[in-house]
Amino acid sequence: MSYHFEPTELYRMPTHFGPATGPRRGPDGRRFACKDTPKTTAVTVSFLSRAEQLSALLPPGFSLGVEPVVTVTASYMKEIEWLAGRGYNMLGVTIPAVFQSKSGPIVGSFLLVLWENLTEPIITGREELGFSKVFADLPEPVTHHDELHCAANWDGFRFLELSVGQLQPLSAAQIAAKVSAVQSSGTLHYKYLPRTGAPGRADVQHAVLTPLAVPNRVVTSMARGQGTLQFHRARWEDMPTQYMIVNTLHALDVLEYRGATVAHTVGGKDLSDQQILLTPDGPG
Amino acid sequence: MSYHFEPTELYRMPTHFGPATGPRRGPDGRRFACKDTPKTTAVTVSFLSRAEQLSALLPPGFSLGVEPVVTVTASYMKEIEWLAGRGYNMLGVTIPAVFQSKSGPIVGSFLLVLWENLTEPIITGREELGFSKVFADLPEPVTHHDELHCAANWDGFRFLELSVGQLQPLSAAQIAAKVSAVQSSGTLHYKYLPRTGAPGRADVQHAVLTPLAVPNRVVTSMARGQGTLQFHRARWEDMPTQYMIVNTLHALDVLEYRGATVAHTVGGKDLSDQQILLTPDGPG
């Protein structure tokens, strides 16, 4: 009478209508190659902050990486295959971190938070991957007088403004050198899903890694310049579920800006290589 | 160095900024009484369908209730406390079901899917409660020539139209009789959260119950009338993650409409009474 679950298929609530389609499963179970698409513009601004401020944001098992540098990345994606060609935008904040895994230290960028302007990838990213995704309005960047301006709002409250200018294009050799210089295993996350009816208890709680390699991604151009950013202090009334996120980021000291980049890339991956990290004591 | 989790506090990704605020936890850990708010307008249309079509939508452990009646409820909420007075809208589809629990059969309304037009309650509802919530644009209902029209869209594709008319107000006694006639333990759900990196495996998979009682809810008025609805067939390109939901509902035979209601209510609950249902063999 009732349906049953196919043992190797991907499901997501509601499970009642069959296996789920999404980034890692298309209609009829096909996968998405992420070759030639999506087309992404990524804007980054970095700044040096205080080690003790950043360490306090790391979950158990993690320690701060070499230098207390915060990187804010605003990404604008088009032609996403699993959305039948639609796009969406992202705003992520990362800091360098090391995770002490069962098999030794894993060095990477720890994703503190990732805002997205579409609910679908927020759900799939949280549940299937362990990304700390939440919602924001992320309008297209505005280019004016050779400066690029990005903003993020929640229900009309502008919580971030970011500007980049004095951009100088990098040569193909410079881009290649920059890409290959990255010393990282990938992006680190902390997946947490609460147990129903039991505040303080989790059903899922472990570290996760997005491996660095994205073989199908091609950087078609990159420029380097100067950038600044400002997180605006919010009241609970302004952002009832996110004010503490924004205020913590607002409170980070900006000791020195560390440059900005604007990159255009083509291609990506479906993130099916996302992996749970084991601690010396068991699942992370 | 790194932060630690408070043992009795509620967390949600990102966990790095302290305990989470949301429906069941306000700033400073206070709770929301949900008395006098929210203010809700709820519109329902029911129809008789085929038992075999509905049974096929029930997960393991569930069987169809007495009569194969589908109820579609569009709710428009204002003055929600945990959103600092904002509102949002919902569109739910339920069928009668019985869950065979460890302690005997539990009769209720099974929630097949619940669309909401705000990401925040979608995240909290899925992860903390096990509601099968997904996103849709749910514009305010339109009242015209004594008919009330509700619609639901996803990225410009209108997948549901629902109309209610010939409304006759119920007396206070009739409302009380109708409320007390409900024979149900509450709303039944099936919580499912996939394991990262392991398609086909779940970290969380069990039945859940929202108990019926909402002591703080007062029905301020209710009318009964006739209603019709239409789910529109979607292509994968129209709704890449929801086409199968909409098409399954579109395919349900409408043997007979079973009336419509429009109710105005005040008050609610924070759903902290949500509970996991145990099967005879262990967690549901």
Place this chain on the structure above:
Amino acid sequence: MSYHFEPTELYRMPTHFGPATGPRRGPDGRRFACKDTPKTTAVTVSFLSRAEQLSALLPPGFSLGVEPVVTVTASYMKEIEWLAGRGYNMLGVTIPAVFQSKSGPIVGSFLLVLWENLTEPIITGREELGFSKVFADLPEPVTHHDELHCAANWDGFRFLELSVGQLQPLSAAQIAAKVSAVQSSGTLHYKYLPRTGAPGRADVQHAVLTPLAVPNRVVTSMARGQGTLQFHRARWEDMPTQYMIVNTLHALDVLEYRGATVAHTVGGKDLSDQQILLTPDGPG
């Protein structure tokens, strides 16, 4: 071959598809009674400012009324007949003024600006009536802890916040007294439409009056309380066509608040009684 214009029908660009439908003309040329609809919630906050600041905002032929009081009104309308039951919201700023017409002084409220969150009534209001309407995002008001909060944004820039509290309901007699105490001929406007290709020249430039009477409007409830408001300074980059409006209102001295009201009304009019005011020298 080409079409011709019906001599008594209402047209609006594009004129090529026949007479226009809108607030003053429905399908088949029928009119809208505006009885029982729309349903409106109107929130006002008033403050005493400086006469010289307000006089400087009046066009030729107008002088300031008795007291330099600015009234900001946020209106939230539902069930608008000409929009087939949809609603939209408005935010208006008025000051008392007197127009020296051919037939003597006309006392009224001068509408400095009216923001609306829907393009259709902005077009019809500007072209057919001479209302100074421009666009803004006007989210539903938020009620929280017995206070009502209204906001207005343009492309994510919040240019107005307005709050009302300590509300005391008025009795039916008090409402009637308040309504009948209004000493005004109605709302005064200044219609201006530029001539194509001739900067500085106008094709239409005259005063306009919306007569006070709205026979079909019923005030169903009204409360009086305290209110405050804040216009936020904008850069040209924030609001490229409206920064001077917002900054002028921001610069008005608030010498004293003069109370706030929240009213619920039913019914309206189609504004077909809008009339051009003649100056002693000809059209206003």
Place this chain on the structure above:
Amino acid sequence: MSYHFEPTELYRMPTHFGPATGPRRGPDGRRFACKDTPKTTAVTVSFLSRAEQLSALLPPGFSLGVEPVVTVTASYMKEIEWLAGRGYNMLGVTIPAVFQSKSGPIVGSFLLVLWENLTEPIITGREELGFSKVFADLPEPVTHHDELHCAANWDGFRFLELSVGQLQPLSAAQIAAKVSAVQSSGTLHYKYLPRTGAPGRADVQHAVLTPLAVPNRVVTSMARGQGTLQFHRARWEDMPTQYMIVNTLHALDVLEYRGATVAHTVGGKDLSDQQILLTPDGPG
């Protein structure tokens, strides 16, 4: 006391806050060169229809051009200077027409209607230029499997779908040949602004021309392919001010598709060369 109008400055309602900023006037009265910006993607689909259907859409003084071909153009603009770097989108429908002016026939493309997804250029375009602009939601085009899909909605009702595929890039020489082959004086319009309080009477009613030349526009790439489109029939309830526009376009016979193009251009003009056309008997 009251303000006065500067004799050579551009004004727009509300006139009370000084000269207006917009496409043809920036802060401090400066003009916009429209060089290097905006960046535009323009998608066109053309089809052969019936001469008698198209002639019936032409206002007095106009006759149909050589061939009854309808061209629908969806344009997506970024980095618009007068909007401080923001963008907006347009959807226009043109047919070939000839206007009998005082100085002889003027051959051009007659703009039947232009939808835009931003109120500001709709107001300036209607009032300052005489463009038949109205509002629609115009989402970014979706590229999927080498096809490009454009859509237009009004309040959730999808009234147009347009697809282009089999695109073959044109060489620089082919682009230059195509651009120089255009035999037209520009875009023809019919400006109409009603008189307040006098249904059937207009204060402004004349033909207008946008001259063809756009010296600062550079076509950076162009491709030619096949395209189809579909206007969907609307009820008054679906689009209360536009249903007759959409239904008239829906009713046009599509005898044969005449190809499609996708072009990327840089640069534009501020349209300050817009000119009133005189009829043999006086203003158009």
